[in-house]
Amino acid sequence: MRGLQLLAVTVGLFLTAPLAAGQVTPHTPSVGSAERTAILTALRTHPDMRFTFRHLRVWNDGSRAIAYAEGDNGIIGGFKIILTRDGAAAWTVIWGEGDGGSNSCIAGARHYRWALDLIASHHAQPDAxxxxxxxxxxxxxxxxxxxxxxxxxxxxxxxPA
Known part of the structure; x- marks a missing residue:
């Protein structure tokens, strides 16, 4: 009987582990947190710049991290931005799309495919x-x-270059 109980517990743990891992999602840094402040510092091109976010999400992948910010800054309009951080280094903006201007669908497809692959390389679910x-x-x-x-x-x- 003891062997069956041990087997049941082992099988139960095995079956629940993938569910727990699948529930891990990116987080939104809380207002005033050091993480959010560091991201805002990387986004600001002017000290008085204010942001309204539709999305601000961070995924930590070991010692590195990737973040996505989407919203409006009141000066240049809407934006979508991806930032990365390695170790204790500062956040760096590495990808973006903004209101205004015009680029071809070919350039847009290449730009978005690059971002999709970058997010996946950080072991994050791109759409999350x-x-x-x-x-x-x-x-x-x-x-x-x-x-x-x-x-x-x-x-x-x-x-992409």
Whole structure:
């Protein structure tokens, strides 16, 4: 009987482990936290700049981290930005799309595919960190095939060289 109980507990732990791992999601740094302040410092190009976030999410991958911020800054308008941090280094903006400007669907598809792959390289679920990125990437890739000369994304910053 004791052997069956041990087997049942072992099987139970084995079956629940994937569920617990699947429930891990990126977090939103709390207002006033050191993490949020560090991200805001990386985003600000002017000390008085204010942000309204629709999304601000962080995923920690060991000693490195990746963050996604989407919102409006009141000066240049809407933005989508990916930042990374390695170890104790400061956050760095490495990818972005902003209101205004115009870039081709081909450039947009390449830009979004690069971001999708970058997020995955940090062992994060891309759509959990950056809501809708998978669908947006597929849409841009299809638009690039259908009409390669059309413009369909705003200002692109960082990303693929």
């Amino acid at each position: 960190l950056f809501p809708g990125i998978s669908a947006q990437t597929r849409e841009l890739e299809q638009m690039a095939k259908d009409d390669p000369d059309s413009d369909c994304v705003g200002d692109l910053e960082g990303g």
